[in-house]
Structures are given as C-alpha cells and as structure tokens.
Amino acid sequence: MKFDTPATTNPIDRMKVVGRAHDRIDGPLKTTGQAPYAYEFHREVPNAAYGYVVGSAIAKGRIRSMNLNEARAAPGVLAIVTAADAGKLGKGKYNTAKLFAGPAVDHYHQAVAVVVAETFEQARAAAGLIRVDYQRAPGRFDLDQEIKTAPLHGGNSGEGSESPPEHRVGKFEAAFAAAPVKLDQRYTTPDHSHAMMEPFASIASWTGDALTVWTSNQMIDWGRTDLATTLGIPKEKITFMSPYVGGGFGGKLFLRTDAVLAALGARAAKRPVKLALQRPLIANNTTHRPATRQRIRIGTTRDGTITAIAHESGSGDLPGGGPETAVNQTELLYAGANRLTSLRLAVMDLPEGNAMRAPGEAPGMMALEIAMDEMAEQLGMDPIAFRVKNDTQVDPKDPKRHFSQRQLVRCLEEGAQRFGWSKRNPKPGQVRDGRWLVGMGVASSFRNHMNMPSGARVRLRRDGVVTVETDMTDIGTGSYTILAQTAAEMMGVPAEAVVVKLGSSAYPVSAGSGGQFGAANSTAGVYAACVKLREQVAQRLGVNSVDAVFEGGKVRSGNRTADLRQAASAGELVAEDKIEFDKLDKSYQISTFGSHFVEVGVDAYTGATRVRRMLAVCAAGRIINPKSARSQVIGAMTMGVGSALMEALEVDKRFGLFINHDLAGYEVPVHADIPHQEVVFLDEADDKANPMKAKGVGELGLCGVGGAVANAVYNATGVRIRDYPLTLDKHVERLPAIA
Numbered sequence: 001m002k003f004d005t006p007a008t009t010n011p012i013d014r015m016k017v018v019g020r021a022h023d024r025i026d027g028p029l030k031t032t033g034q035a036p037y038a039y040e041f042h043r044e045v046p047n048a049a050y051g052y053v054v055g056s057a058i059a060k061g062r063i064r065s066m067n068l069n070e071a072r073a074a075p076g077v078l079a080i081v082t083a084a085d086a087g088k089l090g091k092g093k094y095n096t097a098k099l100f101a102g103p104a105v106d107h108y109h110q111a112v113a114v115v116v117a118e119t120f121e122q123a124r125a126a127a128g129l130i131r132v133d134y135q136r137a138p139g140r141f142d143l144d145q146e147i148k149t150a151p152l153h154g155g156n157s158g159e160g161s162e163s164p165p166e167h168r169v170g171k172f173e174a175a176f177a178a179a180p181v182k183l184d185q186r187y188t189t190p191d192h193s194h195a196m197m198e199p200f201a202s203i204a205s206w207t208g209d210a211l212t213v214w215t216s217n218q219m220i221d222w223g224r225t226d227l228a229t230t231l232g233i234p235k236e237k238i239t240f241m242s243p244y245v246g247g248g249f250g251g252k253l254f255l256r257t258d259a260v261l262a263a264l265g266a267r268a269a270k271r272p273v274k275l276a277l278q279r280p281l282i283a284n285n286t287t288h289r290p291a292t293r294q295r296i297r298i299g300t301t302r303d304g305t306i307t308a309i310a311h312e313s314g315s316g317d318l319p320g321g322g323p324e325t326a327v328n329q330t331e332l333l334y335a336g337a338n339r340l341t342s343l344r345l346a347v348m349d350l351p352e353g354n355a356m357r358a359p360g361e362a363p364g365m366m367a368l369e370i371a372m373d374e375m376a377e378q379l380g381m382d383p384i385a386f387r388v389k390n391d392t393q394v395d396p397k398d399p400k401r402h403f404s405q406r407q408l409v410r411c412l413e414e415g416a417q418r419f420g421w422s423k424r425n426p427k428p429g430q431v432r433d434g435r436w437l438v439g440m441g442v443a444s445s446f447r448n449h450m451n452m453p454s455g456a457r458v459r460l461r462r463d464g465v466v467t468v469e470t471d472m473t474d475i476g477t478g479s480y481t482i483l484a485q486t487a488a489e490m491m492g493v494p495a496e497a498v499v500v501k502l503g504s505s506a507y508p509v510s511a512g513s514g515g516q517f518g519a520a521n522s523t524a525g526v527y528a529a530c531v532k533l534r535e536q537v538a539q540r541l542g543v544n545s546v547d548a549v550f551e552g553g554k555v556r557s558g559n560r561t562a563d564l565r566q567a568a569s570a571g572e573l574v575a576e577d578k579i580e581f582d583k584l585d586k587s588y589q590i591s592t593f594g595s596h597f598v599e600v601g602v603d604a605y606t607g608a609t610r611v612r613r614m615l616a617v618c619a620a621g622r623i624i625n626p627k628s629a630r631s632q633v634i635g636a637m638t639m640g641v642g643s644a645l646m647e648a649l650e651v652d653k654r655f656g657l658f659i660n661h662d663l664a665g666y667e668v669p670v671h672a673d674i675p676h677q678e679v680v681f682l683d684e685a686d687d688k689a690n691p692m693k694a695k696g697v698g699e700l701g702l703c704g705v706g707g708a709v710a711n712a713v714y715n716a717t718g719v720r721i722r723d724y725p726l727t728l729d730k731h732v733e734r735l736p737a738i739a
Helices: 027-031 069-073 120-127 143-149 172-178 220-231 257-269 279-285 361-379 383-389 408-419 479-491 518-541 564-568 626-645 705-717
Strands: 049-055 061-067 077-082 111-117 131-136 166-169 181-189 201-207 210-215 238-241 273-276 292-300 306-317 338-347 398-402 436-448 454-460 466-469 498-501 549-551 554-557 560-563 573-581 591-603 609-619 676-681
Touching (some): 049 120, 049 257, 049 279, 061 111, 069 077, 077 120, 077 257, 111 120, 111 257, 143 292, 143 306, 143 338, 172 306, 172 338, 201 257, 210 220, 210 257, 220 238, 220 257, 292 361, 361 383, 361 436, 361 626, 383 436, 408 436, 408 676, 436 609, 436 705, 454 479, 479 498, 518 564, 518 573, 554 564, 560 564, 591 705, 609 705, 626 705
Parallel strands (some): 210 238, 609 676
Antiparallel strands (some): 181 292, 201 210, 201 273, 292 306, 436 591, 454 466, 549 554, 554 560
C-alpha cells in the first residue's frame, strides 16, 4: 500500500479499540516469568553450552600473541575461538567497529576471544587463563583536545535526526553582531551508556550449514543481514528471532558481539551455545551516546524576537563513524531569519559512538533549552512567553514547507496551567522549604517523525481469530498490544480475538523498534495487510468491500449481515502487504512536540538535588494505547533525570576506556529518585503521517527533560550549570548563604 496523499476517514477513526487504554498482552507472561528472553530458550535448545567473551585489555594496538594452552586444558572447555582461527569475517553495514579484534585492536574491551564450555562457571574460569601479549599504540582519548582541530562533518542518525556539516540561512554573523541582546555560551554533555536491564545475549544453533539465532535485538532484518555479511553466508541460511527484548534504547538496533561469537562458538564446539555479554563489558564493547561540546549563540530584538540563532556541536567517534547530530532540532524548533548550524567530528579511539534513545535531539536539547532560558532572563521575559513568541508554523529554513501539525504553544501553555507555573518566583534562589531551595524549570520537547516501510501478514482462522505476523519487536514498548488493537479495529473484533506473533525473520519485514518510528509504522503495516484481508473477506461473503462495515465479529453491507468467521469456513484467509511512503513527508515537516515541567529541591547545605514533581505534555498524533504510551513517556522522563543529574561514562584519558563500566559505577535513577510524574496527551490525529494518523512518542518524552531539570536547578539556586550532569560539586560552593 502506497501512502502518498493525506489519510481520509478510515476504520481506525472509529477508535473503538485503537486510542483506548489496554493492558499489555505480554504483561502476564513477563510478570510470571513465562516470556522467554534471548538467553532462556531452554526448551528449543536443551543442550546448550556456554560462551564467555574475553575483551581487549588495551584500547589501541595489536595482539602480538595469545597463549591458549592452559585455557584449552581447563575442565569442561569445548572450544576457544579467536579472530585468527574464525576464518574470514566481514563487517556489517550498521556497526562502525569490527566485532572481533585481531591482530589489530580498535578499542578497549573489543572481543579478542570466546571460550565455550559445559557450564558458565567453567567458561569464565578458562577465560581467565588466556594470556594475551599486546603491543600498545598511542591513542586519541581526549575529546576536548581532539575537537580543537576536528573538521566539519555532517551526520545522519538514521532515525530522523540529520544535519549537514554546515547549514546557513540568511547572514548569521551580521545579524548576531547587530542584535541588541545577545547570548554566546558553551555547554557539554558526557558519554552515556544504554544500561538496559537485559544484557546483550544470544543463543546460536547450527543444523548443517543453517544457523538459528535467538537474540536480543531491536531490528530483525538489520541484524540478520549484518550477521550474514559478517559470517559470509547467505542471509536465507539464517533464522533470526527476538520475540522479547528487555530494553534496548538504540544499543540493540545493530548486530553486536554476542550474536557473532555465539555463532562462531557453536560452529567450533559443534554444540548450541548461549552467550550473555557480561555487564562490565557492555559499556566499552558495545555502543554508547557520544559526549558533545556545544556552542549556542542567540541574538534578539529588545522585545524578544530572535533575529539570529547558531548552534554548533562537536563529538567524537572511531574512524568511519559519524557525529552526534545534536543541532538538528535547532534547525526546526524556533523562528529566526538568520541561522547557522554545524557539526564537527573528532576521530578518536574510544569505543563506538552510535544511536541512543533520541540520538541528536536528546543531548542537543539539553543545551538549547538552557540557552533559551538564559536568553529569556537577559530579556526580562518569562521563559514560556519567550518560546511562544518565537514559535513558527513553517520550516524556518524553508518557509514554503509547513509542519503537518504543530501544537508546541498549546503544550507549553496547557502545561503551565496544569503545573502552576504562575506561582513560580522568576527571581532565582528565593523559594525555600525547610533546608531545601525550591525551583521550577520548563523546556520545549521536539522529535522528528520518520516514515519507514513496514510489512505484515494477517490470517483469519475458521474460528474467527485473527493472527498478525510481522518481524516487529517488542522492546518493552507494548508492540504486541498496539498491533492487536490495530487488527481488532480493522477486522471488527475485540483485541482478545487477535493473536500477535513478533520477532522472527520468518515473518514479513517491519520497520522494527527504534527512533520512535516503530509504533506508527508497524501499525500502518498491519493496517495495510488488514485492508487486503477485508477485501478477501468481502469477496468470500459476496459483499462490496468499499462500504462493508466490520464490527462486533460481523460484516455488514447494505441490508446484508454475516459472521466474520463465515468468510473462513472454507479455509483460512491470508493477506500480506506493507506500507510504503512517497513524497508526502517531503512536502510537509512531520514532527512531534511537547513541553516538560520540573520542580526540584536543592539541599542548601549539601547541594544534593531531588526532583519533586514532573509533567510532560505531548502532541504526537493519535495515541494508539494511552496506557502503554504513558509508560513510554514516564520511562523517558526517568532517563532524562538520569542524564541531567547523575549519568556520565568517565573516560580514563591515559588508557582509553570508560572506567565506570558497570552499574556500581555508572549511576542511573532508582525508584527513590523519581517523584510523581504526570503525562498529558493532546488530542491530535496527523493525516499527513500515515493511515493510523499516529506518530511516535517514546523519545519525545526524553527530549528536553535535561534542560527542564537544569533550568529548575538554576531557579532554585541562582547558580547556572552548563556542564552535565548537574552534580553537587558544580554548585555547592556557590549556593546562597545559609542564614
């Protein structure tokens, strides 16, 4: 099905199932332990051996030699595989670094060997017996040093965030110089780890030359294709399955070490192998969100009209990698006739930087939304009024191109009313609650919508049950439920009469889970398949598919009514199709908008910050399941608190590694850190987006949170921090005097 004109009225608009809160279909399975994750397919693979990965102890250099003798002789060892005896390995499209080191080492904890043994403990013990002689080489590990000479370099996150090396509209420098009110500040964000609950894990099993992999992966077709490329075997020889994923946040978009080494280990041991990447390896062996160094300049008239705005950002990555596209939102979010954005990329020897939840906008808005508050303060304007004054309904760099829908102003104003913004004291450091300095902060939220082809197969059984099959994944986001809701709405049955099967390469290729594009595109793919199935049903029943109404398990056309199951009485009906997009998202800028409000308390004695309450107001098209959408947003808000107050991978600039590479040293929010969170979805249906009239929301809930927290901390203390995370050491000596 081609989607190339705005959607008109269709069965989804009835919203008898879609748009209503539904419990997660997979909820009971997960809470009772019956949902198998990648490491737990014991029934399917009853005789699996265990793999254990050995990571490089240097960040840059070569392996001179490896002594495997003691390890091979250790109890229970079945095989040891290194790059030297793995055969020729390719490199997939989506990973920057190769997944097996040897003889060259590209980054710290790059895999140098996998040990396969009868038990996990035996594999781990034997791995400790491997002796590797390295030749260390000088490396580039200091972003502040490398960014000084880094060239301009455009980037594309592949998730809707894209910027050229430099983009200009009008004459920024002249307009900025002439502006009566100016801001010129620099901001930093650190490297971040995905820190998902389920580690990277896989089970691999060979049958002849055919490989089956159960793995924790967000994108089935991407992973399968890159695994075939890496191993040098036909894609058709690989079955790739990931029915349940315990969190990914972008780290599992791509093929990683666990799947490759499980496959190599299984081939060498001639046994199925299960392998979970040990937690201390995840930060350095897999991908992370790169640190940024950002400069923002804003020039305005005295009444607050932006006349010049520039956002420049630099980040680092391995050779062949790309920059964090942190300036993308600044090209679209606020008006201003004279504009400049640019990206720089420093080539470094730290582990691979790549997609992490809301790549680009998440760190970019952490800086931009502080800058907007600083500018408002210089102007003597309310921060919300300043943002509203500079709203735009057209793409600022192409005024002929309108937004498909843009309710940013309503998000800000409705949020202000709900949060009690009028009670905020605009003078910082004035409000106290006992020993706590109290402040409020606000930030806009923005994230682009991305259209991607997505396929599905739909079956109607004799008993009237509808089955959906697609390789879409559920990474904790509620995919099973929203796809069931979509099929139920289209076929006129309750959601309980729909069976959803996900996460297998045997099913049609979907958009996959990532970039907040998964829900809207995968449901649109199911919509397309259901349109075909409805046509088959109408043909079987001898009615006109154009005016047929599917409702309550029946099909009605004119004066005729028949049971839906009657259409399958002669045999199961099967329909397959995919949604494809053409030009409409080029004619319109399709984005999502929101606002974040945060109240914090800062201990006047210690400087410790506690978030007291949070509100998000989101305008993101039709919300398919408000219950699971709210879960996505509050999870994103929680992640935003972590980015603002505690999360940072600390770089050892001598040896080129993230030194706090486990959950003991890399701090993330826990329940005690998170207060009441309120989420509001504005009523919206975007007919330019897709037939569902839906867009994504899971990353919108993150974008802007860091800025809102930072602005609240400033309002509480009067101390402006521009370097994340906002730890107490950065302001404790500058807090207001204690009476």
